[in-house]
Amino acid sequence: IDVDAIKSLVSFFENLSGNFSQSVPVSGWNQTSDPCTSNWTGIVCYDQTSPSVKSIVLKEFNLSGTFNPSLICNVASLATSVAVISLENNSLHGESFDTIANCKGLTHLYLSGNKFSGSLPDSLSQLNNLKKLEISDNGFSGPLPSLARISGLVEFVAQNNHLSGSIPEFDFLNLDTFNVSNNDFSGPIPPGGDRFAATSYLGNPQLCGVPLPVRCETQAHPPLVAQNASGDSKKNGPSTSEILMYSGYALVGLIVLLIVMLKVCKRGKKKEESIKEIDHSFHSKEKDASTATYTYESNEFKSAAMSKSEVFTGNSVESAPVSSSLIVLTSPEVNGLKFDELLKAPAELLGRGKHGSVYKVNCEEQGMTLAVKRIKDWSLASNDFKIRMKRLNNVKHPNVLPVVAFYCSRQEKLLVYEYQPNGSLLKLLHGMPTGRVFDWSSRLGVASAIVEALAFMHAELRADGIAHGNLKSSNILFNNNMEPSISEYGLMTINNRDASPLNNNTFHFNNDPIESEFRADIHALGVILLELLTGKMPMVENNGMDLATWVVSVVKEEWTVEVFDRALVREGASEERMVNLLQIAIKCVNRSPELRPSINEVAVMINNIKEEDERSMDVSESPFSMRI
Numbered sequence: 001i002d003v004d005a006i007k008s009l010v011s012f013f014e015n016l017s018g019n020f021s022q023s024v025p026v027s028g029w030n031q032t033s034d035p036c037t038s039n040w041t042g043i044v045c046y047d048q049t050s051p052s053v054k055s056i057v058l059k060e061f062n063l064s065g066t067f068n069p070s071l072i073c074n075v076a077s078l079a080t081s082v083a084v085i086s087l088e089n090n091s092l093h094g095e096s097f098d099t100i101a102n103c104k105g106l107t108h109l110y111l112s113g114n115k116f117s118g119s120l121p122d123s124l125s126q127l128n129n130l131k132k133l134e135i136s137d138n139g140f141s142g143p144l145p146s147l148a149r150i151s152g153l154v155e156f157v158a159q160n161n162h163l164s165g166s167i168p169e170f171d172f173l174n175l176d177t178f179n180v181s182n183n184d185f186s187g188p189i190p191p192g193g194d195r196f197a198a199t200s201y202l203g204n205p206q207l208c209g210v211p212l213p214v215r216c217e218t219q220a221h222p223p224l225v226a227q228n229a230s231g232d233s234k235k236n237g238p239s240t241s242e243i244l245m246y247s248g249y250a251l252v253g254l255i256v257l258l259i260v261m262l263k264v265c266k267r268g269k270k271k272e273e274s275i276k277e278i279d280h281s282f283h284s285k286e287k288d289a290s291t292a293t294y295t296y297e298s299n300e301f302k303s304a305a306m307s308k309s310e311v312f313t314g315n316s317v318e319s320a321p322v323s324s325s326l327i328v329l330t331s332p333e334v335n336g337l338k339f340d341e342l343l344k345a346p347a348e349l350l351g352r353g354k355h356g357s358v359y360k361v362n363c364e365e366q367g368m369t370l371a372v373k374r375i376k377d378w379s380l381a382s383n384d385f386k387i388r389m390k391r392l393n394n395v396k397h398p399n400v401l402p403v404v405a406f407y408c409s410r411q412e413k414l415l416v417y418e419y420q421p422n423g424s425l426l427k428l429l430h431g432m433p434t435g436r437v438f439d440w441s442s443r444l445g446v447a448s449a450i451v452e453a454l455a456f457m458h459a460e461l462r463a464d465g466i467a468h469g470n471l472k473s474s475n476i477l478f479n480n481n482m483e484p485s486i487s488e489y490g491l492m493t494i495n496n497r498d499a500s501p502l503n504n505n506t507f508h509f510n511n512d513p514i515e516s517e518f519r520a521d522i523h524a525l526g527v528i529l530l531e532l533l534t535g536k537m538p539m540v541e542n543n544g545m546d547l548a549t550w551v552v553s554v555v556k557e558e559w560t561v562e563v564f565d566r567a568l569v570r571e572g573a574s575e576e577r578m579v580n581l582l583q584i585a586i587k588c589v590n591r592s593p594e595l596r597p598s599i600n601e602v603a604v605m606i607n608n609i610k611e612e613d614e615r616s617m618d619v620s621e622s623p624f625s626m627r628i
């Protein structure tokens with residue numbers, strides 16, 4: 001790191017800590033060391049061989065000085081490299097940070113829980129790469145800049161400030177998290193804002209519109225004084241016309257209140273009567289589960305009946321013909337199963353993913369346990385959806401979980417799978433009951449099975465341009481015999497894909513979006529191989545880095561053995577073969593898609609390792625055995 005950048009970083013820290021007026025428990029942050037190679041507290045660098053600062057994370061350090069972004073953003077090398085500034089929960093102050101706009105590489109800015117005041121600079125809206133902006137619990141005031149210009153913004157939280165004016169139009173469809181509650185915003189909630197629950201807006205007395213219970217007046221209030229020709233209405237009390245107008249308002253208010261109460265009562269009644277009920281707030285509840293009044297996470301023991309009503313009570317179901325059949329693809333057992341029979345069967349939430357929720361449904365009549373995924377915001381039109389389902393149904397591999405049936409109306413799309421009783425690879429690796437061992441040869445067996453299956457699917461579906469699109473360890477499921485299969489192949493179109501930082505591996509390949517998707521599958525496969533080798537989660541605790549970046553940085557430092565799961569090392573798994581698998585994984589997660597190996601190359605390399613492994617071990621041991 002160049003000397004100027006180090007000097008600036010040290011001044012930046014001096015400002016934060018009030019010129020060292022308080023002692024902060026940090027190491028580094030002096031001009032005689034290097035932030036990347038000397039491990040300064042809170043600094044994360046991209047790559048230790050050509051270092052540049054990626055993140056500055058100094059949250060909860062009791063810092064009470066000032067935040068002066070110019071010391072970072074006016075230094076060219078830092079302005080382009082710094083992606084994360086995280087200073088939340090200190091006592092920092094500062095009024096103007098216009099220069100933040102020069103930090104073009106910024107993706108995450110966390111300033112919540114400080115004592116900032118003044119207005120937010122307009123230049124914030126020039127941070128084109130910003131994904132998350134958290135400024136809640138401060139004293140910010142004035143209007144919001146037009147953040148809708150930032151197309152990749154997925155999170156904006158600004159509750160508990162004194163922000164005022166109208167809420168500007170946001171690209172609400174793109175936002176996952178949004179909260180402006182407890183401010184002084186006024187006027188109507190902009191279109192699309194009802195994607196979020198009322199809790200995102202409460203505490204702004206002059207705000208109106210859905211989802212708040214306060215309706216917006218369509219006409220502006222007539223100026224009260226002008227109503228009175230003599231102009232002395234204030235002194236002499238209200239005139240007759242004012243009294244009439246006030247009574248009018250009161251009457252309208254009363255009627256609105258009555259209508260709302262009536263609706264609430266009706267809704268409660270209907271819910272009891274039938275599970276085929278409309279729940280207008282369903283989508284926002286699912287969207288904002290953390291603030292919803294009831295969620296499965298917070299109420300594990302909710303009855304099965306409640307489960308059903310939550311699964312199938314979207315507006316959509318009302319208009320769907322309740323007795324219509326599912327389109328059955330593969331399993332003759334589910335033939336004839338009706339949509340309403342699915343409704344009646346006991347259901348239990350298995351989990352919520354980015355693209356919808358999955359429920360375990362017991363169909364007694366068919367004697368089957370199914371997993372039903374209710375897809376949210378599917379971007380394919382119904383017809384294309386059906387065509388794709390039928391195409392996928394023609395391509396079978398024993399290690400790819402088929403969709404046994406699906407339901408598709410304009411508003412509702414359900415995918416039905418056989419329930420896989422042994423959970424996912426994610427759970428197996430990261431949620432193992434103590435005492436159980438997921439040993440090396442089992443892991444190699446899983447790797448080999450999924451690579452073979454993926455190679456087969458890629459070969460069959462390349463001409464159709466259908467890659468997996470959402471490969472990850474939670475989509476590798478185990479059946480009764482602990483055989484793994486890939487779930488959800490081809491069901492996430494490009495538009496449905498996750499826009500998280502983890503997916504920055506999808507850089508377009510030669511401007512060919514379809515080839516990019518196939519190459520993204522290779523990256524995703526590499527991450528799964530890394531999970532198998534390290535036992536770590538894909539977005540891990542490693543200094544905020546994702547797994548691939550962390551492994552690559554550790555290996556570059558020649559501490560390769562450090563990356564392996566301790567359980568594998570303890571078991572005495574061959575270091576040579578683990579290193580070989582690691583090298584394959586690292587090739588797969590190469591940031592340049594064109595440098596990643598093809599799926600067939602990966603399959604050959606992994607099979608070689610597997611063959612070597614089998615030669616060296618007792619042949620009687622089953623490759624998927626789980627030792628207790």
Ligand SMILES: Nc1ncnc2c1ncn2[C@@H]1O[C@H](COP(=O)(O)OP(=O)(O)OP(=O)(O)O)[C@@H](O)[C@H]1O
Pocket residue numbers: 350351352353354355356357358371373417418419420421423424470474475477487488
């Ligand atoms: N057929 C199945 N049998 C058993 N469990 C399943 C089945 N399908 C999905 N699950 C489990 O249900 C949970 C939710 O699945 P889901 O696919 O919605 O989550 P995800 O993979 O994390 O996210 P997404 O696929 O939406 O990006 C996961 O724990 C998954 O392993």
